[in-house]
Amino acid sequence: MAPRSVRTRTTLAACASVAVVLLVASAAAVLLVRANLERSAEADAREQAEVVAGLAADGRLDAFLPLDHGTDFVQVVDAGGRVVAAGQNLAGRPALTQGGQSSHDLLRGEHHQSVTTITAATPTGPITVHVGASLRTADDAEDVTRAALAVLSGVLVLTVGVLTWRATGRALRPVEDIRAEVAAIGDRDLHRRVPEPPSDDEIARLADTMNAMLARLEAAGTRQRRFIADASHELRSPLAVLRTQLEVALAHPDPQVRSDLVAGALEDTERLQALAAELLLLARLDSTGRTGRTGPVEPVDLAELVRNTVTARGAEAHPVTVRASAAVTVAGSPLWLGRLLTNLLDNARRHARNAVTVRLDTDRASGTATLDVANDGPAIEPGDREKIFERFARLDDARSRDDGGAGLGLAIARDIATLHGGTLTVLDTPGETTFRARLPTTPAPPADR
Template sequence: MLRPLTGHPRTAAVIRRLASRSVRARTTLAACVSVAVVMLAASAVVQTLLRVNLEHTVETGAREEAQAVSRLATAGRLTPQLPLGPGTDFIQVVDAHGKVVARSPNLDGRPALSPTGTREGHRTYNLDALGEKHDQRVTTVTTATPTGPVTIHVGASLRTADTAEDITTAALAALGTLLVLTVGALTWRTTGRALRPVEAIRAEVAAISDRGLDRRVPAPRGDDEIARLAATMNAMLERLEAAGIRQRRFIADASHELRSPLAVLRTQLEVAHTHPDPAVRDTLVEGALQDTERLQALSADLLLLARLDATGRSRPEELVDLTDLVRTTVAARPTDLHPITLHTPVEITVPGNVLWLGRLLTNLLDNAQRHAVHRVTVRLTTDPATGGAVLDVSNDGPSIDPADQERIFERFTRLDDARSRDDGGTGLGLSIARDIAALHGGTLTVHDTPDGTAFRTRLATVTPLRAGAAAR
């Protein structure tokens, strides 16, 4: 039993090797196979049309010769020997009794022809005695003569058609081979030139390490897919480089921020451990506890920043009653700090995480109360243009220099009037607040007001819960 060609182990191995080759080789192979298939189909059509046309020409010539002999027989001018016309191999005229009454010279002494079968709709005759190895087309015509009806057989050889078909087959094979080789060479060269920038990009990316993110892949000229791929790769490298710079800066800042309180804490504990005065030891231990609380707060902030960075662009979709959250957070603030005036004329629902949004507001309130002189104001409204939530937290403290209004959102940043570690916080509160706003698809900005400084948060809303709530 014969197995399918594709099931043969060697054939399957060849197919696997071809499939695992480069894009250049697969493209060239596909182009060559496509051209070869088209050439085979076109050659088959051309040969079929040529064969049909040549056979029709041969049959037409034989029919005309038979009609000419028929006119001679009808007129009673039929001679025993008939000359052969162009393209005619033999002529034989047989009467009603099977006797040969006329023939071409090459059939002298031959009995009457009799068909031996049919092929392709035509009768076949045994013509081995003529020494012809080519196919014949025999046209038979019956006509009346003065002496009775006769049957005329005129044979025409298909030698010319066979020769033309052989020449055409050889020419098409040579042309097809040349065309396949040409297409393969052009495809190989063109694909190689097209993929050269891709190889350059691959080599450059392979050479880039975590310490060489400042390198960029070569961008080819133009606006094709490869140029856009290079632009995308360079943009990704820029983001990775910026992320690496931020990470290294963050680690350095965090190390610096942790080093100082840890050193102070160790000093206090060492002195308290050796000091003989109990009152001094109590004071030192109290200071150590304060530094421990600061370290705990700093660790919590660092952990939250890491969680925000890990979350990326995954936006929380929980429905949060922002108005109730603002009221609850403000009501829970300590009363010994600057008083907070709250304005919530509308009630708003936003998609988000209630804990993170609460942390955002808490950080803004901590910053506002730290820098306020007399009062802090919280106002929750909606933007008439976009319908989004607008949360303003303002204080009547000193204004922020325009050059520092973006810098205050950087991690571990403290302005000159807030350098004290006792009053200035960890330097992460505003950075965390902006990251939370960005995670919720919003923004956090700072601007000066006639009474001081205001931080404005914009968030996308879902649907107002109730309108016209009384302001507090």
């Protein structure tokens, strides 16, 4: 079963990697040392064999030959296979076979030998010189090198294991602290944050990302709780009025009064129905924003949409002037874009003194369509220009209630603009209040020929 700890797996991987490298390096070092020592022994044996051959060629070859340091045996054999000279340790021994195997086996002992054979011409005929060099030094050096490398490799692998274990533990300690803190954070503790290490590395960036995510979760939870509280507050008042009207109508004996009360209750019911529809639309927009799917997308001619929407509204208390250029095409949902325009027109109608103006244009440089809905009502203070897009926000609460507004229209309009890749802002224009929606345009279809 594989170890589950990252620390353990990292330590084992580091030790295994170092062990493999040390094994290959040690084998190469041992082979190199032995090869160098064997070449040195062979060179010494060949040098002595050439000296003996030179003595034989000069006719100065003695029957008994001295052995140099590191030489196991020397033997000189004539063409007839007769031993004409040898070292004292081969005195009386028969001639060596090809390669010196017979006496070599007798004299080798516990160590390897390197046998060098050369042929030389002498006044009495050709001779063959066999010189056996001891590889005792090479064998001893190989044994010592192997033992030393084994000990050194073991120490290095152990050192690497200890250092990797400690370094990995130190590196992963902030991760464990982050994990423990995240595990302890519940849905009521979103204000808590994970500890951020002082280093500027991946773990520090992970902690920063986790804290940013927790901040977004906390903000989302706060918005959700505020939305629920605001929705409950908005529903409580019309429900209380509706219940009072129904109770009074049920108990009042005058049919005319009862009819008026029922008519008022019907108006409040319609207001509640509209509020419920807006709440459902906001929930749908929130869901669409989280999933990233905006539903069916098709080319929409904003100029035609503006004209149709204004015409369908009929006569207004304040006239609506439309200034739209030629076809302006955007990609999106005609239903939702129509709702965005309707909400902006409703807001402009509530606050206009005399007139409402709708302007539509395109910015070819940025590839955006600009939809402005302006009214000549009171200006919005700079500090309130973002607040008005909050849900259930009303700068004039009493007037908005009388006009039937719930403070959701602008919030819905901005959400729709955002889902279509655009923006909705308030401009500081002289003499009027202008809401500007920017939406990305799509290329116009080719004209028919």
